[in-house]
Amino acid sequence: MLPLxxxxxxxxxxxxxxxxxxxxxxxxxxxxxxxxxGLMTMYGRAQSEILxxxxxxxxxxxxxxxxxxxxxxxxxxxxEELLLQADARSxxxxxxxxSPAPSVNRYILMQADVAAGLMIDxxxxxxxxxxxxxxxxxxxxxxxxxxxxxxRQHWAGVVLGESEQFTLRAxxxxxxxxxxxxxxTMWTRSTTLTDINAAQQHGxxxxxxxxxxxxxxxxxxGNLQLSPPELRERGYSAYVERAFGQSLAxxxxxxxxxxxxxxxxxxxxFRHAHGLFARYAPVKPVVLMxxxxxxxxxPKDASLEPGATGMLQVDVEPIQGVxxxxxxxxxxxxxxxxxxxxxxxxxxxxxxxxxADLRFDFNYRNVPVGEARAGVTSILxxxxxxx
Amino acid sequence: xxxxxxxxxxxxxxxGELVMNRSLYVGxxxxxxxxGVAFTxxxxxxxxxxSSVEFKATGPAGLSIVGKSSEVRASDTADSVTIVVPLxxxxxxxxxxxxxxxxxxxxxxxxxxxxLTVAKSAIGYPAVGAGEATGQLKLHxxxxxxxxxYEAKKSGTGHAVSGTxxxxxxxxxxxxPSYMGLSVKPDVDVAVTFNTADQ
Numbered sequence: 001m002l003p004l005x006x007x008x009x010x011x012x013x014x015x016x017x018x019x020x021x022x023x024x025x026x027x028x029x030x031x032x033x034x035x036x037x038g039l040m041t042m043y044g045r046a047q048s049e050i051l052x053x054x055x056x057x058x059x060x061x062x063x064x065x066x067x068x069x070x071x072x073x074x075x076x077x078x079x080e081e082l083l084l085q086a087d088a089r090s091x092x093x094x095x096x097x098x099s100p101a102p103s104v105n106r107y108i109l110m111q112a113d114v115a116a117g118l119m120i121d122x123x124x125x126x127x128x129x130x131x132x133x134x135x136x137x138x139x140x141x142x143x144x145x146x147x148x149x150x151x152r153q154h155w156a157g158v159v160l161g162e163s164e165q166f167t168l169r170a171x172x173x174x175x176x177x178x179x180x181x182x183x184x185t186m187w188t189r190s191t192t193l194t195d196i197n198a199a200q201q202h203g204x205x206x207x208x209x210x211x212x213x214x215x216x217x218x219x220x221x222g223n224l225q226l227s228p229p230e231l232r233e234r235g236y237s238a239y240v241e242r243a244f245g246q247s248l249a250x251x252x253x254x255x256x257x258x259x260x261x262x263x264x265x266x267x268x269x270f271r272h273a274h275g276l277f278a279r280y281a282p283v284k285p286v287v288l289m290x291x292x293x294x295x296x297x298x299p300k301d302a303s304l305e306p307g308a309t310g311m312l313q314v315d316v317e318p319i320q321g322v323x324x325x326x327x328x329x330x331x332x333x334x335x336x337x338x339x340x341x342x343x344x345x346x347x348x349x350x351x352x353x354x355x356a357d358l359r360f361d362f363n364y365r366n367v368p369v370g371e372a373r374a375g376v377t378s379i380l381x382x383x384x385x386x387x
Numbered sequence: 388x389x390x391x392x393x394x395x396x397x398x399x400x401x402x403g404e405l406v407m408n409r410s411l412y413v414g415x416x417x418x419x420x421x422x423g424v425a426f427t428x429x430x431x432x433x434x435x436x437x438s439s440v441e442f443k444a445t446g447p448a449g450l451s452i453v454g455k456s457s458e459v460r461a462s463d464t465a466d467s468v469t470i471v472v473p474l475x476x477x478x479x480x481x482x483x484x485x486x487x488x489x490x491x492x493x494x495x496x497x498x499x500x501x502x503l504t505v506a507k508s509a510i511g512y513p514a515v516g517a518g519e520a521t522g523q524l525k526l527h528x529x530x531x532x533x534x535x536x537y538e539a540k541k542s543g544t545g546h547a548v549s550g551t552x553x554x555x556x557x558x559x560x561x562x563x564p565s566y567m568g569l570s571v572k573p574d575v576d577v578a579v580t581f582n583t584a585d586q
Contacts, residue, residue, distance in 0.1 A: 023480055026449030029569060034448065043567040050483050065483065066567055080568055119568075163572070164447040209449040246453055284480075 015180045018287040018315040025243035032117045034167045034207035039115040045069040053351040054321030083117035089384040096377040125156040138198035165210040175237040176216035177253045187309045187331040188291045192273040215240040230260035247281040265299040272296035287315045307333040321351040338368035356385045438581035446571040454479040469504045501526045527559040549580040
């Protein structure tokens, strides 16, 4: 049961592709990462105060969201060049596996991270350091099964171009691929190994973001926090997204990596993922997000393992700050005869106060196990605060 | 904005103003742009259907701000057409951003409208079609010449008209908007569409 629990927990960094409902088709205005997620810019902090959380009553005429949304609620003014952020997230988890296995109830400190960024003229840098009790092994910078330090990102680079539309950076970064969603256990993320929990890798990335287009391509040299070195992947990961108007964006992703020794296969392995993704806000309260990926594992001296995964998620925000979320997902990692796994998510998230949100999720997954099928039900409740 | 056209055969009340809620009317212009439509000395036009005014401002890192309105006033004189956009009606989708736009940058309490005045001769009235012309744009209390593109098509009993113009806001004395380290470019693209009906 431990692997399942570990799979379900772990940090869920900020990344809200449904911000397209507010005409934000790109992510780079609010995050120091040009492809989004994680450490917010000053502008992003202000937008979180203006757009994300529930507002109670009419805001005062002299309201300045940049202060309340700022670091430590504005109590500690920072120079424009410096970004600081601290995140803490707690989880109550209930997992009901197939009978006769017992249910699991756990309280977990999912995230305790601090992050810093520099934006000095055209120079950019970002680093995060956190504590985890368990999980996030790929991001560990200390040894041991429990109570480790993790660094999910650390990179430096420059922005180029008249509109700062180009970013060239090197270090450990999120892999540019597909929808950068916070549900890092969703199969589109976990199967392609492109989640924002601990799947970052080291390499060099080039991003372009301007008006209707955003793209990023990364040359992967491997997760240097992973030992021994033959386990590390090398290759590329990339996406291109085009916005059509302010409420529709379509993208394509591609990833190919090679490792001398795949952990699962114990042999050299090429890994492919190629897919399409879309975001669409037909009306402001509703955002549809979809992704489909073809995946292929090609171990040396063994047969190819082609498969596919896909998801469709709808995010409805009837009142500012209150989100009702539903999603369905499919996975057939090797087109096996045993069948396709499917999952359903239902949840709600409430950004109820400055710098704070609650989230509740119900998740059901049905997977083939040999000739039979097994269903696993999970209930998650979280509280997240940041400074 | 209104494109009113007035030629010798089109008599409209001097300084008369057609007020259109949720409709951008370029009545006389549309008529003026209508090929084969012969205006009589007492021809009248009225607004119909939907209209829109939309501006798009861009900035670094893919920042894109779109403001929209569907409320426009139109008027004409004997030799020119004027389109008036009440700026306080522009909506960017975010309340606080609207407040900043209106109060800090456009200063709509002092300068409530954007007005584009075009000589009828500049748009080849009464021909229909597409083209580029120069008009006088009054914005933020300053009047400057601007080039705009337009297209007019016959539509039912009236005309469907569209136009675009790029406005450099700093040339009109508007401070370049900046917020939390992000500044938009001074060039703003404006697009207008409207329909008219001939009477």
